[in-house]
Amino acid sequence: MVSFLKRLFLIIFINFIDQNITLLFSKIFIIIPLTFLAFSFYVYKSYKNISPLEAFSFGFFVDLISDSYFGLNTIIYCSTTYFINQNANSFKLFSYLQICLFFGLSASAYVGFSQLIINLYNFSYETLLVSSFANIIFCFLIALIASYFPKRFSIKL
């Protein structure tokens, strides 16, 4: 229960940061879905398979707090969870570079899908392309920081 609440508050906190940086980055056509990346990272790092109900609940909750259409994050979170669960063991064979590419590209897919739903009339390939590069670079940076950051400060979920 405590662990669940911890995850919930972490999602709220990351979503708060996400919404604040979106305004800043939207001027340069970049969308970095921090909440989605955080959830994907949680599923990836988890020792056991994340249940579809948990992915659905988190997706639904994110839809509620981020004021998007209900079901948008739910579908993406469920699909991502399934994909990561399915390939969890294969990921262990991959290098950091490949993992970063995977997360960066899945974040771009998230941006593309969500823009198709919430911003269909002004869908921009420019935003999608620039966001893809930004997301991949962002994942590299996170991986670099994680490698050099002392392990004792890591959060246990």
Next chain:
Amino acid sequence: MARAAPTFGQKLSFIFFITLGSLILYIDITSNNFQSIKNGFKSFKISSFYIAKEISIEPLKSILSHSKSKSQLVMENKNLREALELSYLNNYLISKENIFFKDKEIIKKAYNENKYKFEYDIAYLKSIDPNMYKCCDQHRMFIEIRQNTDNSYVESIVFNTEGLVGQIIGESKFYEVLLLTDISHSLPIKLNSSEFFCNAKGSGRSGYIICTYNPLVWTKEVKENQIFYTSGLGGIYPKDIEVGYVSSIEAVDSTQTNIEIKLLANPLNGNVFGVLSY
């Protein structure tokens, strides 16, 4: 430790939840069934934010204001600014210098002939999502009307000191305003000469609305920087209010031309609004 691949049952569960999510998404896009939940959550969020602010920040602020006379002056300045903004808004409709109406004499005529009922209430901004306003198709904001009477404000128009902002579409604890730039918003407009009419739809981009027309039907030439006014045909907005000017014209094909109109009013400027029951 190795993670087991999802079993057949888990795969079925995933398929079930993805299908359920798709169904919910379809229902939410095509209908307004979840709007009450969203509005309820927004009200809860805004109220909790204010309560938390009252409990945590306000006492600290009051301690600081007691200790520093400077902060008291800042507060006084803030109150005076608010009062000034309010007086601007109050005088906005009757001011001769305003650009709200094309015909400046309309107010006098309206009062003399009892043609219009220009009663308006003051409203304060409660929430607007600038992210949604800058990036996405859905442009909404929430306002709180001061001295709220029993009247229904739905379909009342909302303006600020720069001009028209939108119309009220829903009421609960706070009033939901559909901004002019929302893609579901449609505004009947016309040129000064009354030789050209069209319905301008929200573009989904901040500050712009788009008027689409058939040049074979409307032969009147529209030029850049020409000013558009409300036509009053929709029954929501009074006629002859200045809306914006033509920023670009795009001929899509021989039967369709799009006119992009830059709006005069920006809802992000100022916290005080007028709600006009027309």
